[in-house]
Amino acid sequence: MGVVVSERRAEGTRRRGAALENAITDAAWEVLVEQGYNGFTYEAVAARAGTSKPVLYRRWPQREDLLIATLTRYWRPLDIPDTGSLRQDALTLLRTVNAERARAVILMRIQLADYFRETGTNFSDLRSRLRPADQTPPFATLVDRAIQRGELTDVPRPERVVNLPFDLVRHDMLMTMGAVPDEAIVEIVDSVWLPLLSHEGEPHSTTIEQLS
Structure with missing residues (x-):
């Protein structure tokens, strides 16, 4: 030995x-x-x-x-797809995240619990340190390209809405302690994210009187 x-x-x-x-x-x-x-x-x-x-x-x-x-x-930058379709871009990116990041996301949440307690930081803080300062978040890039192609209207959208697909996939990873089923990825894109993006581009008809 x-x-x-x-x-x-x-x-x-x-x-x-x-x-x-x-x-x-x-x-x-x-x-x-x-x-x-x-x-x-x-x-x-x-x-x-x-x-x-x-x-x-x-x-x-x-x-x-x-x-x-x-x-x-071990947190390598993701390749940002450019298929010409926002839906296909989002599905491709989420499938890549699911295949390449699931194990790392789960590991960092569990094995680094003591690190977060010791430093008073959290997963979001750590992810910011691992991402280059000048790097645009992947889903923001997808949305910008979709606006340029005319798929989406050019209106302000909350960062939380833009990044929602990754947040939902990460949530499912942590809840199940594993990769996310593909049908869940499709549901996130088709039933949640794309309708929400379209809604964010429409005028809001709800008035203060309607809320009273």
Whole structure:
């Protein structure tokens, strides 16, 4: 056993640059999945990566720095579809989220519960840190393109309405602890989101007198 560990450490010392950092964040991800945030320590990650704690400290002085680097590596930007149809764009994007993000979303909610308590942050805060500052939210991009194509009227829409499909899919992931059935994705788009977007583009006929 000692020989194996020594060989891994020797191998680790020969890695440089991106290769070393990728090996460390890969090991860190494995530790996070298996042990949660409480087990996400420099000791555990260094041992799994076959390197030393000083190597980690030089790159990520704080444990949170290492955590963000690890999550960023596994929270890759989504490809934004451009099929020429808002409905098909939305379905394609949600299916991609369902296939590529379900496990990560569930992991971050469960394994990072102690991190959120310790830092006083939440999932939304973390997602903002993982998304590039200048990146437009995916569904906002889809809506903008639909307006340019003439599928939607160009009126102000609340951010909550625009991003609703992702919020509903994420909710279902967390409620069922797994991927969302495709029929639920179609229902979210066809029965909830698209009608709501169209309604947001229409004049509101309800008056104060009607509400009285």
